[in-house]
Amino acid sequence: MQIKKIAVLQGDYIGPEIMNSGLEVLEAVSQETNFEYQIHKYPFGGEAIDCCGEPLPQSTIEGCKKSDAVLLSAIGGPKWDKAKIRPEAGLLAIRNELGLFANIRPTKVNPILARKSPVKPEVIQDTDFVIVRELTSGIYFGTPRKQEKYEAIDTSRYTVEEIERIMHIGFEMSMHRKKHVTIVDKANVLATSKLWRKVAQKMNNDYPEVVVDYCYVDAAAMKIITQPSFFDVVITANLFGDILSDEASVLTGSLGTIPSMSTGVTGPSLYEPIHGSAPDIAGRGIADPISMIQSIEMMLRESFGEYELADRITNAVEQAITKGIVTPDLGGTATTKEVTTQIIENLRG
Amino acid sequence: MQIKKIAVLQGDYIGPEIMNSGLEVLEAVSQETNFEYQIHKYPFGGEAIDCCGEPLPQSTIEGCKKSDAVLLSAIGGPKWDKAKIRPEAGLLAIRNELGLFANIRPTKVNPILARKSPVKPEVIQDTDFVIVRELTSGIYFGTPRKQEKYEAIDTSRYTVEEIERIMHIGFEMSMHRKKHVTIVDKANVLATSKLWRKVAQKMNNDYPEVVVDYCYVDAAAMKIITQPSFFDVVITANLFGDILSDEASVLTGSLGTIPSMSTGVTGPSLYEPIHGSAPDIAGRGIADPISMIQSIEMMLRESFGEYELADRITNAVEQAITKGIVTPDLGGTATTKEVTTQIIENLRG
Ligand SMILES: CC(C)[C@H](C(=O)O)[C@@H](O)C(=O)O
Numbered sequence: 001m002q003i004k005k006i007a008v009l010q011g012d013y014i015g016p017e018i019m020n021s022g023l024e025v026l027e028a029v030s031q032e033t034n035f036e037y038q039i040h041k042y043p044f045g046g047e048a049i050d051c052c053g054e055p056l057p058q059s060t061i062e063g064c065k066k067s068d069a070v071l072l073s074a075i076g077g078p079k080w081d082k083a084k085i086r087p088e089a090g091l092l093a094i095r096n097e098l099g100l101f102a103n104i105r106p107t108k109v110n111p112i113l114a115r116k117s118p119v120k121p122e123v124i125q126d127t128d129f130v131i132v133r134e135l136t137s138g139i140y141f142g143t144p145r146k147q148e149k150y151e152a153i154d155t156s157r158y159t160v161e162e163i164e165r166i167m168h169i170g171f172e173m174s175m176h177r178k179k180h181v182t183i184v185d186k187a188n189v190l191a192t193s194k195l196w197r198k199v200a201q202k203m204n205n206d207y208p209e210v211v212v213d214y215c216y217v218d219a220a221a222m223k224i225i226t227q228p229s230f231f232d233v234v235i236t237a238n239l240f241g242d243i244l245s246d247e248a249s250v251l252t253g254s255l256g257t258i259p260s261m262s263t264g265v266t267g268p269s270l271y272e273p274i275h276g277s278a279p280d281i282a283g284r285g286i287a288d289p290i291s292m293i294q295s296i297e298m299m300l301r302e303s304f305g306e307y308e309l310a311d312r313i314t315n316a317v318e319q320a321i322t323k324g325i326v327t328p329d330l331g332g333t334a335t336t337k338e339v340t341t342q343i344i345e346n347l348r349g
Numbered sequence: 350m351q352i353k354k355i356a357v358l359q360g361d362y363i364g365p366e367i368m369n370s371g372l373e374v375l376e377a378v379s380q381e382t383n384f385e386y387q388i389h390k391y392p393f394g395g396e397a398i399d400c401c402g403e404p405l406p407q408s409t410i411e412g413c414k415k416s417d418a419v420l421l422s423a424i425g426g427p428k429w430d431k432a433k434i435r436p437e438a439g440l441l442a443i444r445n446e447l448g449l450f451a452n453i454r455p456t457k458v459n460p461i462l463a464r465k466s467p468v469k470p471e472v473i474q475d476t477d478f479v480i481v482r483e484l485t486s487g488i489y490f491g492t493p494r495k496q497e498k499y500e501a502i503d504t505s506r507y508t509v510e511e512i513e514r515i516m517h518i519g520f521e522m523s524m525h526r527k528k529h530v531t532i533v534d535k536a537n538v539l540a541t542s543k544l545w546r547k548v549a550q551k552m553n554n555d556y557p558e559v560v561v562d563y564c565y566v567d568a569a570a571m572k573i574i575t576q577p578s579f580f581d582v583v584i585t586a587n588l589f590g591d592i593l594s595d596e597a598s599v600l601t602g603s604l605g606t607i608p609s610m611s612t613g614v615t616g617p618s619l620y621e622p623i624h625g626s627a628p629d630i631a632g633r634g635i636a637d638p639i640s641m642i643q644s645i646e647m648m649l650r651e652s653f654g655e656y657e658l659a660d661r662i663t664n665a666v667e668q669a670i671t672k673g674i675v676t677p678d679l680g681g682t683a684t685t686k687e688v689t690t691q692i693i694e695n696l697r698g
Pocket residue numbers: 088091092242537538567
């Protein structure tokens with residue numbers, strides 16, 4: 001078997017702390033298996049601004065392109081708030097450079113962690129959906145975009161091809177799930193949304209078993225809270241996906257555990273926690289490593305087809321949660337290190 | 350005192366049912382007072398499509414412009430789903446025609462109704478904020494907007510003047526509240542949002558007592574659920590306001606009770622419930638009239654300065670809720686008629 005190349009972007013503040021945990025778990029789970037890999041670290045975000053004057057140096061782009069998967073932790077923070085180019089600009093750029101047009105965000109409620117959710121248990125039970133967010137087009141990238149003295153303009157532009165490829169990913173995903181796709185748009189106002197609906201209706205012909213419904217983004221923002229178990233696969237545009245996937249994440253009560261995947265047609269996919277770099281707790285050894293560990297789990301599953309290793313991680317993480325060996329964000333008192341050690345022990349046990 | 354002219358757009362499905370309730374309450378509360386008014390009904394939405402071939406006939410525009418305030422219930426529904434111009438197009442048009450650039454949406458949690466909220470009581474207690482949404486610009490109205498065979502385009506455009514006038518309304522409002530303004534934007538991506546921030550920073554100089562903070566829309570979508578008591582006055586662009594105000598409304602557990610106001614600099618303001626025309630329960634006599642009654646309360650307060658009458662309505666509604674004389678959406682068994690009668694009795698009592 002070929003040795004997998006994994007690009008590691010360890011990021012800022014709690015970034016390196018949780019990345020280390022994740023890599024320890026990866027090492028432990030793959031010992032004495034056929035899965036072989038190499039880690040290559042590249043600067044990205046704030047770290048890259050400090051060392052190289054820009055959040056996404058050319059060498060990092062090239063390193064990522066040569067790899068089989070990219071692991072990212074979290075970037076940005078107050079240190080670079082006044083930087084000419086902010087670390088987050090690197091995020092938009094890397095998506096573009098690697099053609100990562102689809103962002104996949106699972107929202108699944110773990111019954112134990114659900115206690116920490118702001119939403120009532122009877123509302124969130126059975127919640128298990130995925131948001132498929134278009135990531136490299138729409139109002140994030142459309143031109144003209146300009147800020148002048150007296151006015152500013154942003155442009156949202158979608159081509160049929162861009163819509164088709166993201167729909168394709170969502171419809172395919174639904175075939176392995178409950179075969180239920182919800183297109184979230186604002187087709188009562190936006191021209192781009194009308195085109196999304198048209199493409200979805202056509203794609204439904206290719207997936208006759210899939211039940212498709214259409215939901216305006218304002219109604220979806222309500223339904224995610226009132227009836228989250230309604231959803232299976234949500235497909236939506238860049239900006240709507242940004243808002244709704246963050247909204248959805250709080251349902252779980254466990255932001256610190258949620259991974260995400262960004263993917264394209266060719267080239268490596270990128271895996272990262274959905275939370276930020278948490279400057280307030282950086283260096284205190286209490287950052288929750290589970291989101292990073294789950295990002296690695298997702299990588300093993302989706303990029304490398306290592307289902308058995310992925311399942312072992314899932315089980316080890318669930319055991320740690322069941323035992324209550326978790327960090328303060330999940331109501332526990334364990335440190336990052338203790339959680340990591342516990343998960344590695346569970347892997348071995 | 351001058352006789353006030355009130356334009357009434359009774360709308361579709363449950364629209365006329367709840368409008369009738371509202372007008373009965375208005376009649377009852379203003380009896381034997383100095384407040385005199387005339388009602389003028391105009392077709393709007395689906396009703397107007399049926400009678401006049403368009404959702405916002407010229408005569409309705411003219412009637413509204415001549416009035417001192419506009420009451421709207423709710424429009425649209427399956428009957429017109431295939432109409433060439435949908436009823437909702439009338440909504441966008443009337444906002445534009447009447448220059449209603451600011452939409453004001455209170456989110457206040459009534460402790461009794463809070464039981465119906467999907468969010469936990471300890472999270473929503475003390476929630477009392479207002480979303481000030483820009484309503485006649487941004488991506489809703491910007492050009493070019495076009496849907497072609499292979500691509501579609503929407504444009505978001507804001508001028509400094511448009512941003513200033515909505516900010517002004519929000520900052521003024523905060524002066525009568527907790528003097529806390531949150532600007533919600535996506536300034537890490539959008540040029541228009543960067544301009545919003547610049548204008549807000551400048552306006553803060555004119556309101557030095559007001560504490561201003563800035564929140565990205567994705568973070569705001571989380572915070573509305575996790576920490577709603579953080580907010581006092583939220584000022585935001587058209588599309589963000591659409592999404593966030595609907596999201597916020599479900600916190601209360603009582604969609605059927607929430608009014609809203611749309612206003613400009615000159616001309617009449619428009620008052621309406623935030624919910625839709627509820628085709629599923631139309632004609633069954635069980636629609637919740639409280640949102641329409643509260644819309645009238647808001648009109649008395651904001652357009653006519655009739656604070657005493659408004660307070661009397663507020664109290665009468667609260668008594669009905671406390672007694673549990675409410676419609677099924679609020680967990681009761683009362684009909685629209687019974688709730689209305691109860692509220693009128695409370696007014697008199
Ligand atoms: C940092 C920002 C540009 C980014 C986005 O809006 O895409 C973030 O919110 C995300 O969702 O990854």
